[in-house]
Amino acid sequence: MFKSKNHNTDNNSLEEDETDEAEIEELFQQQIPIGIGEEEHRVFIVHPDVKWGSRKQYLTTAALQMEEAVGLVNTLYNWSVVDKIILSTKTPEKKRIFGKGNFQALTEKIRDTPGVTAVFVNVERLSPSSEKELQEAWGVKVLDRYSLVLHIFRCNARTKEAKLQISLAEIPLLRSRLRNEAVNLDQQGGGSRYIMGSGETLDFPIISVMGYTNCGKTTLIKALTGDAGLQPKDQLFATLDVTVHAGQLPSHMTVLYVDTIGFLSQLPHQLIDSFSATLEDVTHSDLIIHVRDISHPETVNQKVNVLNVLKNLQIPEKLLNSIIEVHNKIDLIEGYEVSDPEVIPISALKQHGLEVLKVKIEEAVVKYTGKQTMTLKVQLNSPQLAWLYKEATVQVVDDVGDDCTANVKVIISQAAYGRYRKLFQVT
């Protein structure tokens, strides 16, 4: 389904549309956060079905839904269905999808079916912990409808704009996975929920890193996140795809940095579409970091241009006010000093000034997202701690002694704190 790559990717000239396409194609294929590659798949389909109405009614519905699932898999040219099964399930409110007996029988059946490389569980979304659990039990890739459909879109994406859109669609998925890695719900006794529930309230703050091409955006994100996969390059438009990277702030709050396509005064025509898609994405972030290459002769004009574009984008006033201005590449100017105390001077390459920047980012996140740091006295023999792990960012748990309580430092939104107080009748 992917186009074969017959372009010469060594030539980076922007004038050559073909080369440019090839490079985007390559970048796009490198970044597959949902982890489905181009390989062939032999898929076992499980359709968990809740009984309702008459037996005939639910069997008909289940059969139709199974047909739909088969159709989805067959859309992918090198995928095939090896077997399929409809299994009655517990209600969605229950913590697990399948009852114990059903699950054991299913696991045996999957293991006994030769050549299975993936199991498609035909539900909208599996929670990351369920997915992990099933994957461990079955030893093969586990897909839900969301990840399968995204994969189909990804394979069909031909234009740069479409590819960017897909990268953006993957953000919520990526977020929930990161959340799961940061907080293992199962270990906290929270159980694993089968379908993502209040997932949206669990979002991490999103920080868009913007600025002129070659100013050091990717280098900075790499330095802030330690993400070894990022490749800064001394070349215009090294980054042609929106990517998202998780990093930790000083108080262990996790944030997501969005690496964006750089500005250029004379934007090559073929890039305008993907560029505007990037900018649209920015309007949905919580905070903007504006990186300036302070060693560039046009740095002042560049700043004016960036701010003008952002203003014309109808970005919410609050987001405009949130902009953190960063002066990068100070290592190239001896004795560089800033006159504005709000501006943070750094060298992303030499990793100077990053701690100060992180503190500044954290302050801004607290200010602009309404999230606050609090220390709560928590009853350890109640579900309070598990609740906080799910709905807020737990930073430190201090055991305070014999009375079964702990001091828990959390980053929590005002709304979540309100719910916490109500739920546990804390005053």
Ligand SMILES: Nc1nc2c(ncn2[C@@H]2O[C@H](COP(=O)(O)OP(=O)(O)OP(=O)(O)O)[C@@H](O)[C@H]2O)c(=O)[nH]1
């Ligand atoms: N001397 C110096 N060079 C830097 C610094 N930060 C980045 N660079 C260099 O600047 C070049 C561009 O860096 P990138 O991080 O790829 O820049 P970018 O803003 O992501 O560029 P695009 O993706 O093309 O928009 C690379 O050669 C980096 O090594 C810095 O603090 N000091």
Ligand SMILES: [Mg+2]
């Ligand atoms: Mg870049």
